[in-house]
Amino acid sequence: MHFSRVPVRTLDTDEKSVAQFGTEKMLESAVLLADSDLDAVVTLSEEITKATGLPCSTSTLAQVEVLKKYGVKRLSLTGPYVDGPMRGLVAFYQGLGYEVLKTSQMNERNNVVFGNTPLVRIKELIREADHPDAECIVVACTNWPAALVVQEMEAELGKPIYDSVCVTLWKALGMVGVGIPLFGWGGLLQDDPILKKMEDVLEILLTCCAASRTTLRLDFLQKNCHVDTVCAEACAAGIAQLKQILVQNDLANTDIPPPKALMDVYAVRAQMLAPLVRGDEIYGWISVHQVGKTRVWTEDEIGELREAVERVNGILRTAGWI
Incomplete structure (x- = not known):
């Protein structure tokens, strides 16, 4: 680059x-x-x-392309600007037929100040811009480091955040034929049709087990998927996202202790783990977590996890990943 x-x-x-x-x-x-x-x-x-x-292309053209791709009609808007540029942005999107439901701004003119804005302030402005009926939040400025908080704020607000830097990178990668998912920068850059199918599998598993969280980790470096990265995830309301079948009903009393952070940071008290196997190689696993309490996993729930493994394997075989 x-x-x-x-x-x-x-x-x-x-x-x-x-x-x-x-x-x-x-x-x-x-x-x-x-x-x-x-x-x-x-x-x-x-x-x-x-x-x-x-x-x-331009960051603005890329932003409009993203809105069209996901069928957005109503949006919120935030940025570091003063009234004049912000009014211009609102008029621009309204002129294209979008409904701008709410805005927030930092009321700053100096470009160096833009780039040095504390992340906590950017998160405050993103929250302030949010509206219940907005389908997404558009962050307008390529010198505002909002890309660093997109992933966190999408999880908090439960909707897409289309940041100017992220949409520009998304468009540039597409223009040169790079289509692998990038994790940690929000839903847009990690959007992948195969991973979306796997998220659907995890949603079904989450519902069938009445669990707190289901996650999928894969080891496919050519697809930017590493076992330290959650490639797909489904969470119950109010549950924070994470960054042979093993069934653990009580993590505080088990022969195979879990990572300390799983209990101390994410408050997981029971879990099931299912490996994804290719020959003699484990290339990933699916997790089912219960937060805040222990539980006894039923045979039906263990069976649902086995079925999720088969669905994921089928998706990966069809896609040519395995």
């Missing part, structure tokens, strides 16, 4: 601020990038394509 930039000191709607983003300045920056023998550029689309011959 190669980067270029234009000087941006402050952001507002006055002539001096707007002039920082002139087409000529953007072109000069992009032409320098083109010397690096790139496959694609993400900036001013049409003009850059004419000047470099490369496929191009």
